[in-house]
Structure formats: C-alpha cells, structure tokens
Amino acid sequence: MTTHAPRSKPVAGRKIRVTIKRAEGPGKPFRWETFEVAPEPGGNIISLLQKIAADPVTVEGRRSTPVVWDSGCLEEVCGACTMVINGRVRQSCSCLVDDIAPNPGDEISLEPMTKFPVVRDLWVDRARLFDTLKRLKAWVPIDGTYALGPGPTETAGQQAVRYVLSTCMSCGCCLEACPQFNLETDETRWDKSFIGAQGFSQARLFNDHATGAQLKSDRLGVLSAQGGIADCGNAQNCVKVCPKDIPLTESIGAIGRAVTLHAIAKWFSGRS
Amino acid sequence: MAQHRVIVVGGGLAGLAASVRIAEAGLPVDLFSMVPVKRSHSVCAQGGINACNDVARQQGYSEYQHFDETIYGGDFLADQPPVLEMTNWAPKIIDLLDRMGVPFNRSPEGRRDLRLFGGSLFKRTHFAGATTGQQLLYALDEQTRRYEVEGKVNKYEFWEFLWPVITGEGDARRCVGIVAQDLRTMQIRAFRADAVIMATGGCGLVFGKSTNSIICTGGAASRCYQAGAWYANPEMIQVHPTAIPGADKCRLMSESARGEGGRVWVPRKKGDTRAPRDIPDAERYYFLEERYPKYGNLVTRDIATREIFSICVDDAMGVGGENVVYLDLTHKDPDYLTRKLGGILEIYEKFVGEDPRKVPMKIFPAVHYSMGGLWTTYARGAFRPGAPAGEHKSGSLPPVGTALGVGMRYGAHENMRTNITGLYAFGEVNFAFHGANRLGANALLSCLFDGLFSGVSVVNYVREGEPAAKPAESLPAEVFDACVRQETAKADRLLATAAQGPGGPETNPYVIAREMGEEMTAASTVVKSGPRLEQAAAKIASLRERFSRVRLEDAAAWSNQSLSFTRALGDMLILAQIIIRAGAMRKESRGAHYRVDYPDRNDAEFMKTTCAAYDPGAADPHQITYRPIDADLVAPRARTYGKVDG
Numbered sequence: 001m002t003t004h005a006p007r008s009k010p011v012a013g014r015k016i017r018v019t020i021k022r023a024e025g026p027g028k029p030f031r032w033e034t035f036e037v038a039p040e041p042g043g044n045i046i047s048l049l050q051k052i053a054a055d056p057v058t059v060e061g062r063r064s065t066p067v068v069w070d071s072g073c074l075e076e077v078c079g080a081c082t083m084v085i086n087g088r089v090r091q092s093c094s095c096l097v098d099d100i101a102p103n104p105g106d107e108i109s110l111e112p113m114t115k116f117p118v119v120r121d122l123w124v125d126r127a128r129l130f131d132t133l134k135r136l137k138a139w140v141p142i143d144g145t146y147a148l149g150p151g152p153t154e155t156a157g158q159q160a161v162r163y164v165l166s167t168c169m170s171c172g173c174c175l176e177a178c179p180q181f182n183l184e185t186d187e188t189r190w191d192k193s194f195i196g197a198q199g200f201s202q203a204r205l206f207n208d209h210a211t212g213a214q215l216k217s218d219r220l221g222v223l224s225a226q227g228g229i230a231d232c233g234n235a236q237n238c239v240k241v242c243p244k245d246i247p248l249t250e251s252i253g254a255i256g257r258a259v260t261l262h263a264i265a266k267w268f269s270g271r272s
Numbered sequence: 273m274a275q276h277r278v279i280v281v282g283g284g285l286a287g288l289a290a291s292v293r294i295a296e297a298g299l300p301v302d303l304f305s306m307v308p309v310k311r312s313h314s315v316c317a318q319g320g321i322n323a324c325n326d327v328a329r330q331q332g333y334s335e336y337q338h339f340d341e342t343i344y345g346g347d348f349l350a351d352q353p354p355v356l357e358m359t360n361w362a363p364k365i366i367d368l369l370d371r372m373g374v375p376f377n378r379s380p381e382g383r384r385d386l387r388l389f390g391g392s393l394f395k396r397t398h399f400a401g402a403t404t405g406q407q408l409l410y411a412l413d414e415q416t417r418r419y420e421v422e423g424k425v426n427k428y429e430f431w432e433f434l435w436p437v438i439t440g441e442g443d444a445r446r447c448v449g450i451v452a453q454d455l456r457t458m459q460i461r462a463f464r465a466d467a468v469i470m471a472t473g474g475c476g477l478v479f480g481k482s483t484n485s486i487i488c489t490g491g492a493a494s495r496c497y498q499a500g501a502w503y504a505n506p507e508m509i510q511v512h513p514t515a516i517p518g519a520d521k522c523r524l525m526s527e528s529a530r531g532e533g534g535r536v537w538v539p540r541k542k543g544d545t546r547a548p549r550d551i552p553d554a555e556r557y558y559f560l561e562e563r564y565p566k567y568g569n570l571v572t573r574d575i576a577t578r579e580i581f582s583i584c585v586d587d588a589m590g591v592g593g594e595n596v597v598y599l600d601l602t603h604k605d606p607d608y609l610t611r612k613l614g615g616i617l618e619i620y621e622k623f624v625g626e627d628p629r630k631v632p633m634k635i636f637p638a639v640h641y642s643m644g645g646l647w648t649t650y651a652r653g654a655f656r657p658g659a660p661a662g663e664h665k666s667g668s669l670p671p672v673g674t675a676l677g678v679g680m681r682y683g684a685h686e687n688m689r690t691n692i693t694g695l696y697a698f699g700e701v702n703f704a705f706h707g708a709n710r711l712g713a714n715a716l717l718s719c720l721f722d723g724l725f726s727g728v729s730v731v732n733y734v735r736e737g738e739p740a741a742k743p744a745e746s747l748p749a750e751v752f753d754a755c756v757r758q759e760t761a762k763a764d765r766l767l768a769t770a771a772q773g774p775g776g777p778e779t780n781p782y783v784i785a786r787e788m789g790e791e792m793t794a795a796s797t798v799v800k801s802g803p804r805l806e807q808a809a810a811k812i813a814s815l816r817e818r819f820s821r822v823r824l825e826d827a828a829a830w831s832n833q834s835l836s837f838t839r840a841l842g843d844m845l846i847l848a849q850i851i852i853r854a855g856a857m858r859k860e861s862r863g864a865h866y867r868v869d870y871p872d873r874n875d876a877e878f879m880k881t882t883c884a885a886y887d888p889g890a891a892d893p894h895q896i897t898y899r900p901i902d903a904d905l906v907a908p909r910a911r912t913y914g915k916v917d918g
Binding site: 024025040041042043044046047050053054055056063065066068071072073074075076077078079080093094096099119120123125126127130133134137138139140141142144145147148149150151153154155156158159160162163166167169170206209211212 | 296311315367370372377379403406415417418521623624724834
C-alpha cells in the first residue's frame with residue numbers, strides 16, 4: 001500500500017544494524033549475520049546492501065562475503081528486489097532506511113521470501129510465478145505480427161480497469177502473504193498447486209480484453225480445477241501487501257463469479 | 273535438413289520483438305537474459321511511444337515530419353534512411369501493440385489518447401499511464417511466453433552473455449554462437465546459432481548513478497567490441513533533464529510530466545528560502561519558457577539539461593543553492609494527473625515522501641540513454657531525392673510517401689548487422705536512429721522497429737546466406753571450445769583472487785566502480801572540455817591498472833554475483849575509455865555532446881560517425897576513425913528550437 005507514515009526526523013550520521021538471513025545455496029542451512037552500517041540520507045535497503053558488499057565485515061569483526069540479492073530497476077517497477085523486511089514482504093528499493101530505522105542502533109532484518117526456493121542469500125527462484133502465466137494462457141491470441149489494423153476499441157473506463165491489473169510486476173508479494181500458497185519445489189506439481197492472487201488477477205485482465213476473451217473458457221477451466229479459485233481461503237492478505245495497489249480481492253471475486261457461470265454453462269450444455 | 277537456430281541476447285523490448293518475429297517465421301529462438309525477461313530495463317520507460325496518427329495528420333503532421341523532427345532532434349548525426357523507414361512504420365507498430373492488448377490511455381470516445389512530448393509541436397505520443405515501457409514490455413513478454421509454450425522460443429533466464437563465437441578472419445568473419453554463463457550454477461558453455469542478435473541495451477552504469485537498471489552495464493556490448501565489432505558514437509550519451517537524485521540511482525521523472533503541462537522554474541531571487549507555493553508567479557523564473565517561447569518546457573533533452581545545469585552551476589540559482597530546480601505540476605487537476613501520470617507521481621511520492629500534486633518536484637539531470645552503441649549497417653531503400661530537402665513545414669506535402677522500403681530495403685540481410693556477418697544489434701545497444709540526441713518517446717519505437725523490421729532480415733540471412741550452406745550445427749567443435757576455455761580462464765583468474773584476502777579500497781571492485789562512475793559523470797556528461805577529458809583518461813587508465821590487481825571477496829562456485837559484477841566492471845572501463853577518447857576527439861558541440869572549448873557544431877569536419885575498432889594486439893588498442901553518414905534526405909540546418917536572447 002502507498003500510505004505514508006509521517007516521517008520522524010532521521011538522525012544524521014547514525015549507525016544502524018542490519019541482520020540478514022543467509023544461505024549458501026538451495027537446501028543449505030540458514031545462518032544470520034549482522035552488519036553495522038551508516039545509512040546515506042534518503043537511502044534505501046539497496047544502498048545498505050551495496051555498502052555491505054563493498055566491505056562485508058560483521059559486527060563480530062568477521063570478514064564475510066557480499067550478500068547476494070536480486071534487483072533490477074530500483075524504482076519499484078520490475079519486481080526483482082522483493083524480500084521480507086522486518087517481517088513484511090516488499091520491494092527493497094522502495095523501502096527507505098530513514099522511514100524504518102531513523103535512530104542510532106535501530107535494527108533492520110532482511111530475509112528471503114519463503115514461498116519460493118532460495119537460490120542464495122536473499123535471492124529466490126520465482127519461476128513458478130511465470131509458469132502460472134503459461135498455465136493460464138495469460139496473453140492475447142493475436143493473428144501474428146503483420147499489419148492488420150488497430151485492436152478492439154475500449155472505453156476509458158475499461159482501460160482504467162485493465163491498466164491497473166496490467167501493472168502487476170510478478171513480484172510475488174501477494175503469494176508470500178497468502179496462507180493457501182505454499183513452497184513447492186517439485187515443478188511437476190505446479191500445475192495442480194494453488195494459483196494465487198497474481199494468477200487470478202492476470203486471468204481477469206485477459207478475460208476482459210475482447211481478443212483475450214477467446215481463451216476465456218480455457219482459463220476458467222484451469223481456474224475451476226485443482227489449485228484454482230475454490231482453494232482461495234479469502235484471507236485477503238494479498239491485497240494488503242500489493243505494492244501496486246492492484247484490487248486483487250475484486251479480481252478474486254470476478255474470477256469466482258466467472259467460474260460459477262462457466263460451471264453452470266457447462267452443466268446446461270451437458271459437456272463435462 | 274539442417275536445424276537452424278537464432279540466438280537473441282537480451283529480453284527487453286528489442287529482444288522480445290525480435291524473438292516473436294523470428295519464431296513466427298518458423299525459426300527456433302534461444303533467448304538469453306540476465307534476468308527474467310519481464311524484469312528487463314524496458315520497464316523503466318515511462319512517457320510513451322511516438323507515431324503519426326489520424327488527429328495529428330489532420331493538423332498537418334505526417335510520418336515524414338516525425339522523420340524530420342528525429343533528424344533535427346539528433347542534430348544531423350544519424351544516418352537518415354533508417355530513420356525514415358522507422359517513422360513510416362511507427363503507426364503500424366502502435367496498431368500491433370493495440371492488438372496485443374496494451375492498455376493505451378483512451379479518449380472519451382474510446383480512441384487512443386495522445387500527449388505532447390519534447391521536440392514536437394504536435395501530439396504524437398501514445399501512452400499507457402506513465403508506465404508505457406512496462407506495458408509494452410509486458411505485451412511482448414506475453415507473446416513470447418505464448419511461443420515458449422509452443423516450443424518455438426527457448427528461454428535462458430539468469431544466463432549472462434560472455435563472448436560471441438566468431439569464425440574466420442577479416443571480412444570473412446562470421447558469428448556462429450555465443451558463450452554464456454548460468455548465474456546460478458556458474459556453468460560456462462557455448463551455444464551454437466546461425467545468427468546472434470545483441471539486444472542488451474545501454475551502458476548507464478559506466479556513469480555510476482544513472483536512470484538505468486542495475487543490469488545496464490554495457491558489458492555485453494563491450495565484449496562484442498573487444499571481439500571485433502565496431503562501436504559507434506560512444507561519446508553520445510543522453511543526460512535526461514529531469515530525474516530525482518538518489519543514493520543508489522537517479523530515478524527518472526518522465527518528460528511526460530512536461531508533456532502534460534509541467535513547468536520548470538527556480539526562484540528569481542537567488543537564495544530565496546520561501547516554500548515554493550509562497551513564491552508568487554512573477555517571482556518565479558520559468559527559464560525554459562522565457563528562453564524558448566516556441567517549445568517552452570518541451571525543448572529537447574540535451575537543451576533542457578544544459579539550461580538546468582547552467583542555472584544551477586553557472587548562475588548558482590538552484591533551489592536553496594543546491595543543484596535542484598522545480599518541476600511543477602501543482603497547477604493541474606490532481607485527478608487528471610493521477611490518470612495521465614500516476615506511475616511517476618507514485619515513484620516521486622515513494623522515494624521522496626512528498627505529493628507532487630501538491631508540492632513542486634525537485635529534480636536534476638541524470639545520465640539516461642546511450643545514443644551510441646554497436647555499429648550497424650543497412651541496405652538503403654528506394655527513396656533517393658535529387659537534392660536534400662530543407663526543414664519540413666507542417667501541412668506541406670512530404671517529398672516521399674510511406675510505402676514499404678523507401679528508407680531501408682525490407683528483408684535485406686545486412687539490416688542492423690554489425691561489421692561481423694551473422695552478428696546483429698537491435699535496440700539501444702546499436703547506434704542507429706538517434707544521432708547525437710534522442711527525442712523522448714522514440715526509444716521504445718526504435719526497439720520495436722528493429723525487432724520487427726530487421727528480425728525479418730535475420731530470418732532471410734539464416735535461410736539464404738552463409739548458414740544455408742554451412743549451418744552452425746555442422747561446424748567443428750574447436751572454435752566453440754576455444755571460446756569456452758578463454759571465458760573459463762577469465763572467470764577462474766578473478767575467482768582465484770579471493771584467496772589473497774581483501775586488498776583494501778585500492779583493489780576493491782565496488783570502490784573502483786564508484787570512482788569510475790564519479791569521474792565519468794564529472795568529466796563526460798553535460799559539459800565537456802579537452803583538458804578535463806584528458807584528466808579523465810588518466811584517471812580511467814589508473815583504474816584499469818588497479819583493476820588488473822582487483823580482488824574478489826567471494827570465491828563461491830555457486831551464484832557468485834561478485835564475479836559477474838567484477839567481470840562487467842573490466843568491460844565497463846574499456847567502454848569508458850572510448851567514451852572519453854571519442855569525446856576528446858570530437859572537437860565541436862552537437863546534440864548531447866557539448867564542448868565548452870568548441871561550442872559550435874562543425875559539419876565540415878564532424879558530421880560523421882565516430883567509429884571505434886578494437887585491436888588487442890596494438891599498443892593502443894582503441895582505433896578511432898570517422899565514417900561518412902547518409903545525409904542526403906534532409907540538409908543540416910541550425911538547431912535553435914526558436915531560442916530568443918536574454
């Protein structure tokens with residue numbers, strides 16, 4: 001959510017403690033390391049990690065290695081740098097140190113997301129997120145890239161709805177916060193595992209497009225099968241952690257209704 | 273029958289457009305990216321994508337005028353025929369994106385909305401909120417995923433390109449694959465391909481803090497340069513006028529903020545400490561509007577940047593005496609702003625903590641885009657006027673229509689090919705289209721145009737050129753194995769330095785990178801001079817010497833990011849050298865390249881492409897020469913944007 005807590009005045013020149021949950025690789029044991037860092041004014045978690053990388057010495061004086069983490073745009077539009085900061089999943093680029101550790105000695109804890117396998121340290125493998133987009137045929141089935149004139153027209157209102165859904169950067173915050181979505185390292189089980197809010201919302205995005213709707217029935221078939229919308233426990237954690245304020249619970253509702261109508265239509269048509 | 277394959281390196285807009293186009297033509301594509309392609313740097317593009325459209329057309333605008341604006345905007349350094357083909361294609365590209373489902377903003381009637389952008393007096397920029405690049409990339413990402421499911425595109429995500437595999441010597445050189453490294457397992461291996469397309473973007477990280485993503489090191493382009501590909505116009509680096517300075521990067525504040533009415537100003541009184549809203553209009557200096565009454569805040573980026581820089585640095589009129597000016601949207605309706613610019617206002621809010629709907633934004637220029645890049649050629653199209661045209665006046669009949677192939681010959685094997693057969697460069701990594709300064713909202717266009725137009729050239733080359741007789745899969749293994757050995761040795765050498773223990777700041781890769789960025793930003797961005805560039809050359813040489821002694825702090829054989837970063841640092845230092853060298857040799861001012869000691873444009877000597885070639889055997893490996901440009905469509909004219917004195 002984009003709500004801003006009023007900022008208490010950060011103390012200039014302070015040192016803070018950054019405690020990081022690290023692992024050498026997938027399946028390797030976790031360990032915690034703490035570094036003392038002097039944050040730069042206006043700096044974010046990324047700038048702390050960059051400082052640590054340049055001189056990775058723990059508070060015990062032990063020389064460690066630069067922390068491994070995923071990052072890209074650093075302006076909260078690529079989704080790469082997602083991690084669990086002080087127990088809350090969010091992008092580390094848009095997490096400002098002045099906001100969460102304004103005083104000398106304040107502590108920040110950094111952990112990798114738990115619903116995806118760790119690659120190393122704070123870097124996790126979110127391939128399953130993209131696999132979900134394949135499972136749901138999250139695309140518009142165009143007739144190729146030849147010049148065939150404009151696409152379907154839509155109203156400004158329809159555009160506004162689709163645009164917000166389309167700002168989903170596949171960061172995985174909604175899945176990390178979801179009680180129904182669990183770590184699954186066995187790829188062969190992904191197509192039976194819970195889809196989660198990002199997938200529901202992307203399915204809605206493409207079902208709502210005139211050409212994208214050509215695949216609506218396929219999508220609703222997946223969404224009504226195992227791992228689909230029926231498994232959603234309606235905890236509504238997803239919408240609270242979405243950094244882009246995507247109305248995920250509205251999408252869950254819309255998909256729920258569509259799946260019901262789809263089932264009724266199938267029942268009347270006599271096809272299974 | 274031989275199974276042909278094409279490798280695309282980079283999964284931003286250019287790489288994905290190429291992948292889709294080539295897969296559609298029936299050739300399998302191996303797509304390499306350091307990040308999941310949906311996280312590529314194209315997501316950061318905000319403002320929009322330019323194309324002539326029905327409304328502008330009826331106001332007298334045309335594809336040809338878009339062409340003329342782009343050439344003038346680029347200060348007559350671009351080869352002109354490819355630009356003509358690109359602007360002619362632009363409306364078709366918008367239609368295609370529309371069909372892919374890009375949520376372009378809509379007018380009340382449900383048509384695609386348009387906004388103003390720099391360097392034009394016509395609304396010709398299409399947009400999806402203020403995250404147009406993200407929306408375009410996602411559309412291409414979705415189409416690519418569709419082909420991935422069909423088995424036509426094979427993705428290698430979290431793989432880093434290390435080296436192009438090249439057979440033969442001199443003009444007989446041919447690129448037949450790449451060596452790449454899996455950034456998780458650290459495996460280094462070769463991949464064969466009948467053609468390789470580099471679509472790896474720009475090199476902003478050479479300047480330390482820029483608007484670029486952390487992956488935009490230019491490392492891939494530098495490696496191609498070191499392997500024999502030419503690098504053109506390295507000195508042409510765009511500094512964007514409006515960015516939010518930050519500790520880790522400078523965040524872009526899109527030109528669309530000005531396109532939607534944003535005004536740039538400083539207090540008229542130096543050291544005025546009043547809050548911005550307490551300063552009455554008459555006491556505000558809207559310096560762009562006063563100096564450029566015709567274009568106002570929408571002068572081109574190089575000009576806006578120099579004016580802001582000059583207000584702050586020369587005149588010391590920056591807000592609060594700092595290097596900051598106001599970018600003000602507070603006079604606009606907040607709901608309108610959210611609808612048109614929500615994405616960027618949110619960035620400002622999140623990173624600065626103030627609402628730009630209520631308080632003017634504080635901004636300063638930052639390195640943004642590489643007009644220069646790998647040198648590429650093309651086959652000229654059919655349009656050859658007897659004499660170059662003058663400035664194109666809106667409403668007048670363009671000298672040429674929009675038929676396919678008037679600018680570039682469609683499907684010709686050499687379109688956007690480097691000087692090495694089989695090695696292509698698409699998107700920001702090449703030097704085509706933008707000359708000495710890129711117009712806002714032309715970058716997304718050039719990326720897509722390269723992928724869609726020249727993607728067909730690659731297909732034709734593979735089916736009709738050298739690979740038809742001698743497919744990559746039939747070549748002996750030795751040439752591939754040799755490249756793998758070379759790259760493995762490089763990686764092993766760096767990894768071995770970790771055993772020596774830390775060597776202090778002198779040999780720390782992160783410290784060397786920071787010093788490189790600071791020096792490059794200070795010496796080779798908004799204002800350059802011969803003596804300062806000479807000083808920078810010495811500094812970069814000393815950093816290269818230190819780099820030869822660099823020490824890693826991580827010897828891990830698994831997911832070792834320090835290795836990847838440090839290797840790229842070595843490649844960035846090489847790019848830094850040619851950026852400086854070319855800047856020192858270009859003794860004139862043109863577009864983004866401004867020399868205080870040579871403030872005028874000098875067409876007689878320098879209306880030419882800077883071309884750097886790397887000779888690893890020479891005492892001085894950087895060989896810089898000048899190549900003539902195709903400039904017979906539009907005659908050069910003074911580039912003033914209607915500036916008035918005072």
